[in-house]
Amino acid sequence: MSLAPYACDPARSRGRQHAEPDHTEGVSFVRQVHQRDRDRIVHSTAFRRLVYKTQVFLNHEGDLFRTRLTHSLEVAQLGRSIGRALGLNEDLIEAIALAHDLGHTPFGHAGQDALNECMAEHGGFEHNLQSLRVVDTLEERYPAFDGLNLSFETREGILKHCARRHAQEIEAREPGGIASRFLYGGQPSLEAQLCNLADGIAYNAHDIDDGVRSGLITFEQLREVPLFARYHDKVCAAHPSLQGRRLLYEIIRQLLSDQVYDVIDATRAALSTHRPQSVDAVRALPALVNFSPDGQAQTTQLKQFLFHNLYRHPQVMASTDWGRHVVQTLFAVYIDKPTEMPPAYARREDLPRAVADYLAGMTDRFASREYQRLRA
Numbered sequence: 001m002s003l004a005p006y007a008c009d010p011a012r013s014r015g016r017q018h019a020e021p022d023h024t025e026g027v028s029f030v031r032q033v034h035q036r037d038r039d040r041i042v043h044s045t046a047f048r049r050l051v052y053k054t055q056v057f058l059n060h061e062g063d064l065f066r067t068r069l070t071h072s073l074e075v076a077q078l079g080r081s082i083g084r085a086l087g088l089n090e091d092l093i094e095a096i097a098l099a100h101d102l103g104h105t106p107f108g109h110a111g112q113d114a115l116n117e118c119m120a121e122h123g124g125f126e127h128n129l130q131s132l133r134v135v136d137t138l139e140e141r142y143p144a145f146d147g148l149n150l151s152f153e154t155r156e157g158i159l160k161h162c163a164r165r166h167a168q169e170i171e172a173r174e175p176g177g178i179a180s181r182f183l184y185g186g187q188p189s190l191e192a193q194l195c196n197l198a199d200g201i202a203y204n205a206h207d208i209d210d211g212v213r214s215g216l217i218t219f220e221q222l223r224e225v226p227l228f229a230r231y232h233d234k235v236c237a238a239h240p241s242l243q244g245r246r247l248l249y250e251i252i253r254q255l256l257s258d259q260v261y262d263v264i265d266a267t268r269a270a271l272s273t274h275r276p277q278s279v280d281a282v283r284a285l286p287a288l289v290n291f292s293p294d295g296q297a298q299t300t301q302l303k304q305f306l307f308h309n310l311y312r313h314p315q316v317m318a319s320t321d322w323g324r325h326v327v328q329t330l331f332a333v334y335i336d337k338p339t340e341m342p343p344a345y346a347r348r349e350d351l352p353r354a355v356a357d358y359l360a361g362m363t364d365r366f367a368s369r370e371y372q373r374l375r376a
């Protein structure tokens with residue numbers, strides 16, 4: 001893998017928070033820092049739980065819908081494809097992509113909103129910040145420190161947005177660290193910018209698939225979206241007898257592939273305008289990983305369509321209302337009776353935060369079982 005000068009070079013990593021012994025002596029093969037990060041994430045507890053966490057459709061609603069785990073794998077795949085074409089650090093892209101949703105609560109965004117409301121008086125709850133908390137603090141894997149002790153670059157990519165007050169807290173702990181850009185401006189690495197974009201490309205495409213498969217949205221509705229209508233016409237013209245699932249997959253395949261090329265071309269153009277010679281130069285420039293203006297407009301229309309027709313569909317709302325109710329109920333029960341939680345959480349000083357951490361770590365099905373067990 002040859003890295004472009006603007007890529008994150010593992011040999012120049014800003015390193016880890018806790019010093020670790022050098023493992024290079026006497027071994028014939030050395031894993032690079034971001035490769036190690038990726039491996040640590042794959043072996044983490046929070047990563048395994050993603051398989052039972054809702055993306056859009058509640059986990060138990062069907063075996064074929066995306067979960068947080070398959071979503072994260074798709075983000076990693078798209079990120080690596082684009083990143084390879086641009087000469088970026090694929091290990092870092094994969095690490096960020098696989099970790100980007102580790103902090104999600106059960107029951108998707110409804111779960112996160114419910115937990116944020118429960119935590120309103122206690123500092124709030126934000127899934128992105130929680131992803132960082134998982135890798136920095138909550139994973140228990142090492143004798144000498146909490147968390148996974150990931151590199152600066154992976155942590156920078158995980159913290160993709162951050163409210164000012166949280167940024168100030170992080171900045172106080174690590175001056176000039178990963179939260180600085182939210183206070184003083186600047187961009188993260190191209191690998192981080194790319195994961196953010198790949199996240200959107202992945203969910204737009206897979207939510208069309210899951211939406212149609214579930215019967216909640218139809219081809220006719222989707223034709224309202226110019227981007228979809230264009231590929232629908234194109235595929236039907238090339239394959240007049242194609243129908244159903246194969247037609248849908250061919251449309252999504254072409255749509256995904258053209259979005260990937262659009263991002264590669266637009267980003268190459270931005271790179272040749274600005275010519276950054278290092279990742280620090282990248283951090284001082286505007287965001288360089290982008291769609292073309294036309295690609296961006298088309299993607300936004302698709303996103304808005306999915307918001308109104310799928311995420312706000314009465315059937316999706318009904319199941320997410322259930323998730324909201326479960327999270328609210330469990331939060332109240334654990335605050336009232338901390339000993340219903342495992343001792344490590346029950347004896348923590350900041351009880352609301354302990355409850356939020358415990359709840360956020362749950363899978364959909366574990367939260368549902370706890371609800372059955374504890375509701376009076």
Ligand code: MG
Pocket residue numbers: 071100101199
């Ligand atoms: Mg995501």
